[in-house]
Amino acid sequence: MQFRVQEILLVASHYDTFVLEEDGQLTELLLEEYRHLALSLRFTPHISPTTSATEALHLLESEARNFQMVVASPRLPDMEVGEFARRVKELRPDISFCVLAAHAWNLPELDELRESGNVDFLFLWQGHVKALVAMIKQVEDQRNADIDVLEGGVQVIILVEDEVRYYSAYLPHIYTEVTRQTGRLMAEGLNLSHRLLRIRARPKILLAQNYEEAWGMFGKYRDNVLGLITDVRFPVKGELVDDAGLQLARRVREQVPDLALLVQSTSKTHKKACDELGAMFLHKRSSQMLDELAHFVIDHFGFGDFVFKDADGKEVARARDLRGMIRALHEVPEESIRHHAVRNHFSAWLKARTEFELASLMRPRRVDDFTSIQELKQFLITSITDYLRQIQRQVIIDYATETFDEYVAFAKIGSGSLGGKGRGLAFVQKLLTKEWHETTDVEIDVPQTVAVASDIFEEFLAENSLRFLPREVHSMTDEEIHCRFRSGRFNHDRRTELAVFLEELREPLAIRSSSILEDSLYQPFAGVYATVMLPNNHPSLDVRLAQLLEAIKLVYASTFLKAARDYLLGTPHRIEEERMAVLLQRLVGARHGDVFYPTLSGLASSYNFYPFGEMQPEDGVAQVALGLGKSVVEGFEAFRFCPRYPDVLPQFSSVKDTLRTVQRRFYALDMVRHDIISTMPPDSNLPHLEVGEAVKHGSADMLLSSYIRDDDRIVMGHDPRGTPIVTFAPLLKGNIYPLPEILQRVLQMAQAAMECPVEIEFALQAGEDRNETPVLNLLQVRPLMVEQLTGDLDVDIGNSKDTVVYSDDALGHGRRMSVSDLVVISPKLIDRSATRQVASAVERVNRRIADEGREYLLIGPGRWGSQDPWLGVPVKWSQISAARAIVETDFPDLEVDPSYGSHFFQNITCFGIAYITVHNSRKVGHVNWDWLDQQTSAAEELDGVVRHIRLEQPLQVLVDGKARKGVVRGE
Numbered sequence: 001m002q003f004r005v006q007e008i009l010l011v012a013s014h015y016d017t018f019v020l021e022e023d024g025q026l027t028e029l030l031l032e033e034y035r036h037l038a039l040s041l042r043f044t045p046h047i048s049p050t051t052s053a054t055e056a057l058h059l060l061e062s063e064a065r066n067f068q069m070v071v072a073s074p075r076l077p078d079m080e081v082g083e084f085a086r087r088v089k090e091l092r093p094d095i096s097f098c099v100l101a102a103h104a105w106n107l108p109e110l111d112e113l114r115e116s117g118n119v120d121f122l123f124l125w126q127g128h129v130k131a132l133v134a135m136i137k138q139v140e141d142q143r144n145a146d147i148d149v150l151e152g153g154v155q156v157i158i159l160v161e162d163e164v165r166y167y168s169a170y171l172p173h174i175y176t177e178v179t180r181q182t183g184r185l186m187a188e189g190l191n192l193s194h195r196l197l198r199i200r201a202r203p204k205i206l207l208a209q210n211y212e213e214a215w216g217m218f219g220k221y222r223d224n225v226l227g228l229i230t231d232v233r234f235p236v237k238g239e240l241v242d243d244a245g246l247q248l249a250r251r252v253r254e255q256v257p258d259l260a261l262l263v264q265s266t267s268k269t270h271k272k273a274c275d276e277l278g279a280m281f282l283h284k285r286s287s288q289m290l291d292e293l294a295h296f297v298i299d300h301f302g303f304g305d306f307v308f309k310d311a312d313g314k315e316v317a318r319a320r321d322l323r324g325m326i327r328a329l330h331e332v333p334e335e336s337i338r339h340h341a342v343r344n345h346f347s348a349w350l351k352a353r354t355e356f357e358l359a360s361l362m363r364p365r366r367v368d369d370f371t372s373i374q375e376l377k378q379f380l381i382t383s384i385t386d387y388l389r390q391i392q393r394q395v396i397i398d399y400a401t402e403t404f405d406e407y408v409a410f411a412k413i414g415s416g417s418l419g420g421k422g423r424g425l426a427f428v429q430k431l432l433t434k435e436w437h438e439t440t441d442v443e444i445d446v447p448q449t450v451a452v453a454s455d456i457f458e459e460f461l462a463e464n465s466l467r468f469l470p471r472e473v474h475s476m477t478d479e480e481i482h483c484r485f486r487s488g489r490f491n492h493d494r495r496t497e498l499a500v501f502l503e504e505l506r507e508p509l510a511i512r513s514s515s516i517l518e519d520s521l522y523q524p525f526a527g528v529y530a531t532v533m534l535p536n537n538h539p540s541l542d543v544r545l546a547q548l549l550e551a552i553k554l555v556y557a558s559t560f561l562k563a564a565r566d567y568l569l570g571t572p573h574r575i576e577e578e579r580m581a582v583l584l585q586r587l588v589g590a591r592h593g594d595v596f597y598p599t600l601s602g603l604a605s606s607y608n609f610y611p612f613g614e615m616q617p618e619d620g621v622a623q624v625a626l627g628l629g630k631s632v633v634e635g636f637e638a639f640r641f642c643p644r645y646p647d648v649l650p651q652f653s654s655v656k657d658t659l660r661t662v663q664r665r666f667y668a669l670d671m672v673r674h675d676i677i678s679t680m681p682p683d684s685n686l687p688h689l690e691v692g693e694a695v696k697h698g699s700a701d702m703l704l705s706s707y708i709r710d711d712d713r714i715v716m717g718h719d720p721r722g723t724p725i726v727t728f729a730p731l732l733k734g735n736i737y738p739l740p741e742i743l744q745r746v747l748q749m750a751q752a753a754m755e756c757p758v759e760i761e762f763a764l765q766a767g768e769d770r771n772e773t774p775v776l777n778l779l780q781v782r783p784l785m786v787e788q789l790t791g792d793l794d795v796d797i798g799n800s801k802d803t804v805v806y807s808d809d810a811l812g813h814g815r816r817m818s819v820s821d822l823v824v825i826s827p828k829l830i831d832r833s834a835t836r837q838v839a840s841a842v843e844r845v846n847r848r849i850a851d852e853g854r855e856y857l858l859i860g861p862g863r864w865g866s867q868d869p870w871l872g873v874p875v876k877w878s879q880i881s882a883a884r885a886i887v888e889t890d891f892p893d894l895e896v897d898p899s900y901g902s903h904f905f906q907n908i909t910c911f912g913i914a915y916i917t918v919h920n921s922r923k924v925g926h927v928n929w930d931w932l933d934q935q936t937s938a939a940e941e942l943d944g945v946v947r948h949i950r951l952e953q954p955l956q957v958l959v960d961g962k963a964r965k966g967v968v969r970g971e
Contacts, residue, residue: 003143005068005096005136010049011056011084012073016102017049045069045136053079060091069096069139071132074110081110085118096120096139100132107164114209121207123168130172137175141204148204149224153356155203156221157301160214160230160245166284167207170229173290174297178202181303181352201354203301211236211244218252226351227260227301228252229293232270246270249277258344260300262293302345302352308332311339322355322384323405329381334373341367341376358387393433396426399450401500409448413497416455419514419581424781425449428760431753432778436746442737442764443775444746447586450501454516454579456494457556464488470575473560485557490549501584502536502544508587508596508669509534511551513558516579528567528877529580530558532682533587533628535596538674548584550677555582566878569850587669588763588777589628592697595668595687598763599699599774600728601629605784606747607757608642609811619644620747622740626700626726627666629761629779630686634867637663639728643740643747646732655714659707663726664691695724702736702766705729737774739764750781757784802970804932805859805887807925810959810966811915817884818954821849822947824932825860825873827892829945835862835869841941843879845948848939850882856948857957857968859887859927863896871896885914885957885968889927895919914959916966925966 010017048065050056053076059065070088072081085097098121101107113119120142123135148154157174161167179202203226208214211234218225232245241247249261261279263270274281280300282292298304308317308328317332319325329337340346350359361383370376388407396418399411410426412418418426429446436444461467466488473481490498513529532551538544558564559580568575589598602624608617625631625638632638639662641649652658670685694700695718705714706722715722716729730736743762750758761780767773823845830838842858849856858864858880862872872888880886890896918925938950959966 002147003068003140005045005140007065007067007069008045008047008136009056009059009065009067009070010047010072011053011070011076012049012051012100013075013077014051016073016075017051052077053084056084057087057091060088060095067092067095069098069136071098071100071135074099074101082113082116082118085113085116089118096143098123098135098139100125100135101164110164122164124165126168126172128172130176131168134168134171134175138171138205138207141206145204145206145221148201149221152201153224153360154201154354155224155226155351155356156217157203157205157226157297158208158214158217158221158228158230159205160208160211160228160234160248162209162231162234166231167209169290170293171205171207173294174205174229177294177297177303178205181298201356203352210234210238211241211248214248215251218255222255224351225256225259226348227262227297229262229264229296232263232265232267243270243273246273246277249274249279253277253279258348260296260348262296262300264289264293302349306345306349308336309339310336322388323403323407326381326384326388329377329384334377337377337380338367338373346380355387358383361387390433393429393446395430396451399497399501401497404450404500404504406448406504408450409446410451411449412451412453413494414453414456414459416453416458417516417579417581418451419454419516419579419583420518420782421512421514421780422449422451422581422583423514425583425779426451427753428750428778428781431749435749435753441773442739442742443773444742445775445777447588447777447779448505449586450584451514452552452582452584454581457559457580457582459494460488460490460556463491469560473565473575478561481560482554482557485553486550488553490552495545495549498548498584499541499545502541502548505536505586507536508589508671509536509548510583510585510587511548511555512583512585513555514581514583515559516581517577528558528564530555530682533669533686535669535671535674535685537671543675547677551682552582554682556580563876563878566881569881585779588765588775588779589669590699590765591671592668592694592699594670594672595689595693596671597627597666597668597694597699599766600624600626600703600731601632601761601763602638603629603632603759603761604643604743604747605757605759606751607784611642613645613648613650615642615645615648620744622743624728625663625666626691626694626703627668627689628686629763630667630683630867631663631665633761636866636868636871637661637665639663639726641728641732641740643743646740652727655707655712658714658727659725665689666691666694691724691726700724700726702730703728737764737766739776742776746778754781754783758782759784803967804928804955804970805916805918805925805966805968807887807916807918807966808964809917809919809924810964817855817914817957819855819857819885819957820951820954821854821856821938822932822935822949822951822955823849823856823858823860823883824947824949826929826945826947827861827889829943830861830891832862832870832891832894835873837942838873838945839875839879841946842873842875845939845941845946846880846882849948855882855884857885857887857955858883859889859932861889861891862894864888866896883913885916887916887918887927887968889918890920914957914966916959916968 050059060067072084074081076084081099088095088097097119099110099113099119100123101110102125107124110122114122121135121138123131125131149156159167159170159174161170206217208217230245230248233240233242234244236244245263249263252259261277262282263274263279264282264284266284268283271281280296282289286292306319306325307315310316310333316336317328319328344363347359347363350362367376370379392407393409397408397411399413404411410429425446432444461469466484511532511534513531515529532554534547534551536544559578560575565575587596589596602622604620604622606620608615608619608621611617611619619642621640621642623632623638623640640651651661665688667686668689670687673685676685701718703726704718704724705716705727706719707714707725708719708722716733718724731739746760747758750760759782760778762776762778764774764776823842825838860873864872864886865875866872867874918927935949937947939948940946953970955968955970957968
């Protein structure tokens with residue numbers, strides 16, 4: 001619909017204007033008609049009236065108004081309408097000139113106007129503004145037809161009629177039925193954009209007034225003609241021919257045997273010929289002519305329900321929409337399917353519904369192409385099912401209780417923001433639909449998701465007197481905040497929407513935060529807000545609904561908890577600005593006994609901060625773990641590899657290293673305690689199981705190797721002679737599924753689309769047997785902050801005599817800062833079983849330094865931010881918020897890989913924290929512990945394990961990210 005009539009110049013005498021308007025302004029009448037017909041109100045034309053042709057010409061000459069259409073009455077006070085039309089066309093050849101006769105007695109004297117070529121359309125006003133609407137739509141349809149039909153696949157209805165009084169009556173009725181159909185289809189629209197698109201994709205109605213025009217239209221748009229309505233007597237080569245319509249109908253029938261045809265005439269003698277042609281006949285002098293015309297449009301152009309009939313014409317089933325069509329196809333007898341298929345009714349119905357792509361898939365196929373009607377039936381069911389899934393993956397659907405089902409990929413409750421995670425997920429879903437054309441042994445998908453938009457969060461705050469909570473939270477404990485939210489209630493509409501969602505989806509759910517600030521490029525808020533997982537298997541819907549509502553409240557409450565408030569202190573944002581959307585997502589995995597988990601979960605990045613050997617940072621990196629992704633994102637044991645070099649595994653360089661680094665435990669969802677209401681902490685229903693449990697389930701076969709103790713060697717696969725260990729070797733080396741290649745392609749696709757490095761979270765669920773296609777579900781995609789290199793640092797930073805810390809493995813290019821405060825954890829004194837107490841002590845020191853407005857350097861062993869207390873100090877980001885440089889080193893008895901792959905690491909990189917890793921056993925840098933031990937502590941926590949050092953002369957922290965070197969030394 002590139003061309004729209006938006007400004008109309010009406011030129012009519014005072015009397016004709018009065019007749020046209022009657023008791024209302026014409027623009028207002030037009031507006032009301034557009035509203036009634038469910039047309040787009042954004043394009044309702046505005047009418048500027050004038051009573052003088054001379055004044056009208058002045059308006060057109062001035063170009064002050066951009067008129068697309070001039071409508072004139074037959075009698076003008078100062079000029080003949082034919083002369084006026086000629087002068088308008090000379091002045092503005094692009095404008096449409098139409099004559100609207102207020103009375104039938106004006107028509108005979110206007111016949112010459114049509115032959116002049118200056119008048120585009122002549123209509124008869126029949127007492128209703130519908131005539132003007134039909135005239136406007138006819139102008140638009142004629143102008144837009146070539147592009148919309150030939151390029152866009154829009155359908156065409158051709159009306160052949162040369163008598164003004166008849167087509168002035170026909171067109172308004174046809175447009176009314178077409179727009180009613182459009183209104184019905186709009187109600188089925190997936191979202192606002194999709195509904196507006198269906199308005200624009202309504203069938204064009206093209207008026208032809210002689211044989212040559214009609215055949216020209218048919219020849220040009222033949223593949224998109226929905227039907228033909230023709231008079232019998234009209235001009236052929238300028239002469240009236242009594243059977244011109246029958247000639248046209250026969251010629252059309254030869255070209256398209258199943259096209260819907262209606263022949264109308266003032267003489268009933270033509271009915272026999274119509275029957276022979278398989279065309280419907282309409283008697284023009286019938287008292288019910290217009291009703292019969294409307295019924296033909298509905299019944300034969302595919303409008304309304306699809307009515308399945310048997311060979312005798314008896315109705316056997318009815319389908320209102322595509323979902324109803326699938327249900328009906330399963331039930332109707334084969335003879336009914338044959339009856340409609342041979343007449344191409346399926347394709348015609350789909351075209352009338354603007355489902356052009358699906359219709360074009362069916363139209364070339366004939367009944368004879370199938371070996372049986374059963375095969376045809378399966379083709380129809382499969383085609384419609386696949387199409388439904390495809391189109392609903394491309395858009396975010398407005399959630400509707402009456403249409404939500406298994407075909408809905410991503411729906412939204414409310415009209416607010418999807419939040420950061422929601423945006424990323426919706427983006428990658430659309431990206432997969434448009435860009436992913438790879439053929440692999442693994443299906444790539446996004447789990448079915450419903451987003452509860454951010455305006456529902458605001459609605460909940462307002463309805464439960466929580467709107468001013470941001471002002472109060474600083475004096476409240478986390479438990480008090482949680483209780484305030486748990487005491488709130490959702491209104492009836494929201495409860496109903498969520499109940500219908502749960503009726504449709506009986507699988508385990510992940511309730512994920514998706515705040516409007518989350519997953520932004522510079523502040524990802526990774527791991528700051530709550531995620532709740534629900535088994536969703538209680539026999540009572542009321543219990544499941546209560547669990548879901550409590551889970552959403554828990555996510556809402558996490559917006560204001562202390563961890564979130566502390567995180568926001570390091571950003572330019574305030575807590576009052578944050579708004580929370582929530583994602584209700586089908587949990588990926590399968591049930592194994594009393595627990596539920598996926599084959600593996602992981603995180604992959606298109607940029608590797610720790611390349612090894614020949615790897616380049618741009619080759620990317622992935623971390624995967626058996627079970628739920630909590631193992632990866634919270635820093636527990638996980639398997640790390642480069643998708644481009646999956647065989648380069650330094651952590652498995654020896655049997656000893658392999659046994660030391662393999663995954664020993666995994667997370668799963670408890671499916672037995674299904675009557676529990678979510679409480680703090682939100683992961684209380686996620687047991688941390690021994691890998692041996694997965695071995696018993698048989699769910700880890702593709703991930704296992706076996707350690708043969710007698711030979712002190714590791715063999716790929718599950719060998720009953722040895723101890724099973726999770727090495728992922730069968731998956732990476734056995735080429736069961738091309739996971740590394742798929743991750744490479746997905747990362748490349750996402751990075752190209754987002755124009756920056758990206759990070760994705762995913763989960764793979766393998767089939768129960770090798771013949772079942774595994775599904776790799778993308779759970780999240782977010783931009784990754786990689787600092788741009790602005791030049792080399794011309795400093796040999798490793799040879800300074802006053803070096804306190806040095807490493808060849810550092811992040812944060814160009815980080816130059818002076819710090820006088822150090823928080824140091826002694827590797828010699830720390831007890832790895834007491835790292836949680838160490839985290840609390842660090843938090844106390846951090847709060848003291850932050851309150852003074854200072855920043856510090858943090859030094860300690862193990863993996864900072866790990867949620868496995870045996871691998872490092874399990875601090876949350878809020879507990880070290882004042883740190884601006886971090887050093888990780890080894891425990892005396894354990895070397896731990898860095899924090900990469902965790903939410904904690906996301907925050908380190910995005911806040912621009914200088915990050916230095918020291919491994920003594922690998923001779924990767926050093927820490928001058930002797931110098932640190934000699935410094936006087938400003939304060940000590942936990943018996944000297946945690947020390948706060950304040951220096952008189954500050955230290956300089958310098959990182960050359962390009963050379964990957966970092967140093968801390970005296971200035």
